[in-house]
Amino acid sequence: MPAHSDVAPRTIGVDLRSEGVVVTYADGRTTMYRGVPTPVTDSLTTNPGKETHVLVTDPTETEGVMLYVNDLKTHDEILEDTGVGRILLDEDETEEVFPGVTIRRTGDHRTTVEADPEVARGRVFVFVEDDWGEASYEFVADEDASEAAADTDDHQSAVDADESQSTMDADESQSNVAPSDPQSAADESA
Numbered sequence: 001m002p003a004h005s006d007v008a009p010r011t012i013g014v015d016l017r018s019e020g021v022v023v024t025y026a027d028g029r030t031t032m033y034r035g036v037p038t039p040v041t042d043s044l045t046t047n048p049g050k051e052t053h054v055l056v057t058d059p060t061e062t063e064g065v066m067l068y069v070n071d072l073k074t075h076d077e078i079l080e081d082t083g084v085g086r087i088l089l090d091e092d093e094t095e096e097v098f099p100g101v102t103i104r105r106t107g108d109h110r111t112t113v114e115a116d117p118e119v120a121r122g123r124v125f126v127f128v129e130d131d132w133g134e135a136s137y138e139f140v141a142d143e144d145a146s147e148a149a150a151d152t153d154d155h156q157s158a159v160d161a162d163e164s165q166s167t168m169d170a171d172e173s174q175s176n177v178a179p180s181d182p183q184s185a186a187d188e189s190a
Contacts, residue, residue: 004072009065009085014057021125021136023055023066026083033127037138040126044137048109050128053084056098057122064122069103069111100124115139 013024020034033053046052051071057064067085068074079086087097089105096102100119104112115124117139124139 004086004088005076006088007076007079007084007086009067010083011063012066012083014055014062014064016057016061016123021055027081029082033125033134033136035136037125037136039140040137041140041142043112043114044126044139045106045110045112046128050111050130052111052113053127053129054097054101054103054113055125055127056101056120057125059122061123065098067097070105117141
């Protein structure tokens with residue numbers, strides 16, 4: 001098994017959309033962190049065992065730097081090619097990874113991110129995921145948190161309504177379609 005180490009991040013592209021945050025890696029590939037980020041203030045602590053990715057944008061919100069926290073799955077070369085950084089923290093270790101952004105690894109395999117977007121001079125996002133799902137968070141100033149939460153609720157209601165209609169439409173169209181081959185579907189999604 002290869003040894004893993006800290007990897008310095010490079011600038012990557014960022015596209016903030018209503019449906020999520022799109023990241024364009026240095027090698028040209030893209031990924032989307034889906035959903036409207038939940039606003040948080042001061043600090044965010046993940047559940048044990050979750051993958052934690054921290055993205056800090058520049059003031060233009062079109063570029064940023066991303067850091068994987070305690071990621072042991074991704075090879076160093078892949079991170080270097082994509083421009084994503086990695087930090088490996090020991091239990092109870094704390095490090096300021098960017099101005100205004102501090103990460104702490106607690107003894108119970110949780111990660112705590114503390115951020116001040118004004119000091120960071122950009123937007124600060126945290127993406128938390130595992131094999132069963134993902135969640136997105138954005139650090140906001142205290143006075144912006146309640147307003148952002150209301151906007152998120154309004155947007156989520158609209159998304160839920162759209163998904164409900166799409167599901168009904170898909171159910172109607174699927175009634176005349178033969179079941180697909182699971183292997184073909186897996187091949188198409190790969």
